[in-house]
Amino acid sequence: MTQRLKNKVALITGTGGGQGRAAVLRFAAEGALIVGCDVKADGNRETVELVKAAGGSIVTMEPVDLGDPEQAKKWVEEAVAVHGRVDILYNNASAARFAPIESFPIEDWQFTIRNELDLVFYVTRFAWEHLVKQGGVIINTASVAGMKAGAVGGTAHGATKGAVIALTMQWAMEGAPHGIRVNTISPGVVESPGTAPLLADPAFRSMLLARNLISRAGVPEDISGVAAFLASDDAAYITGANIVVDGGRIAW
Ligand SMILES: NC(=O)c1ccc[n+]([C@@H]2O[C@H](COP(=O)([O-])OP(=O)(O)OC[C@H]3O[C@@H](n4cnc5c(N)ncnc54)[C@H](O)[C@@H]3O)[C@@H](O)[C@H]2O)c1
Numbered sequence: 001m002t003q004r005l006k007n008k009v010a011l012i013t014g015t016g017g018g019q020g021r022a023a024v025l026r027f028a029a030e031g032a033l034i035v036g037c038d039v040k041a042d043g044n045r046e047t048v049e050l051v052k053a054a055g056g057s058i059v060t061m062e063p064v065d066l067g068d069p070e071q072a073k074k075w076v077e078e079a080v081a082v083h084g085r086v087d088i089l090y091n092n093a094s095a096a097r098f099a100p101i102e103s104f105p106i107e108d109w110q111f112t113i114r115n116e117l118d119l120v121f122y123v124t125r126f127a128w129e130h131l132v133k134q135g136g137v138i139i140n141t142a143s144v145a146g147m148k149a150g151a152v153g154g155t156a157h158g159a160t161k162g163a164v165i166a167l168t169m170q171w172a173m174e175g176a177p178h179g180i181r182v183n184t185i186s187p188g189v190v191e192s193p194g195t196a197p198l199l200a201d202p203a204f205r206s207m208l209l210a211r212n213l214i215s216r217a218g219v220p221e222d223i224s225g226v227a228a229f230l231a232s233d234d235a236a237y238i239t240g241a242n243i244v245v246d247g248g249r250i251a252w
């Protein structure tokens with residue numbers, strides 16, 4: 001594989017499974033020096049073993065709860081202590097809760113804002129001063145749920161992911177003078193530990209995939225390949241963009 005990310009220091013959040021783990025494996029195969037973290041320790045340690053077995057470079061911290069600004073700051077500082085710089089920040093981690101608006105618990109609203117939006121701001125806020133030193137790349141993970149209404153229950157998730165798309169455009173503008181490119185990936189339905197319980201129900205799975213033009217659920221590698229492209233110089237002229245990776249779900 002061409003090593004487009006050779007010796008680039010890549011901070012990736014939520015590396016304990018799913019898209020975060022796939023990104024770690026892909027970025028490491030492309031030569032990046034990975035710094036990961038996750039609030040769940042076990043999955044993260046498995047990711048480390050997989051990367052090391054593949055000959056990649058990774059250090060991780062766990063458990064790190066990025067919804068706490070102090071822990072987010074400490075993680076970035078520890079990454080800089082190890083490698084001395086930040087070239088790529090991939091904001092992948094998130095956790096959401098779902099309920100119809102009439103019964104949406106206030107606590108679940110606050111949980112989702114904290115774990116889907118606040119953490120993106122905190123990590124980026126603390127990594128920014130390092131990215132401006134030599135320029136770099138930020139990849140934010142939104143969702144088609146931030147662009148279009150989805151299944152009933154998406155009140156908080158749609159709000160946070162719409163906000164992430166807005167943050168990308170703002171930070172692309174503020175980052176351009178420093179040579180920082182910022183883009184969003186908006187996945188559709190992707191198989192992951194986070195979606196496994198939903199996709200296990202055949203009726204719900206069919207409903208979620210009914211509008212897909214490519215008639216399967218996505219896999220984490222569908223996303224990590226796009227992320228590696230965005231992190232590389234092959235995407236040198238792309239900033240402020242929202243790349244939809246959804247099997248054609250919202251095209252019609
Ligand atoms: N899977 C899908 O269908 C889908 C669709 C659209 C968008 N997305 C987005 O893609 C990203 C990855 O999703 P996934 O499906 O791999 O999810 P996942 O739940 O399998 O993985 C997310 C990881 O983030 C970690 N995490 C959550 N909150 C954290 C916190 N506060 N601090 C540190 N780590 C935390 C989790 O422990 C988990 O390991 C998320 O931003 C998600 O919203 C997923």
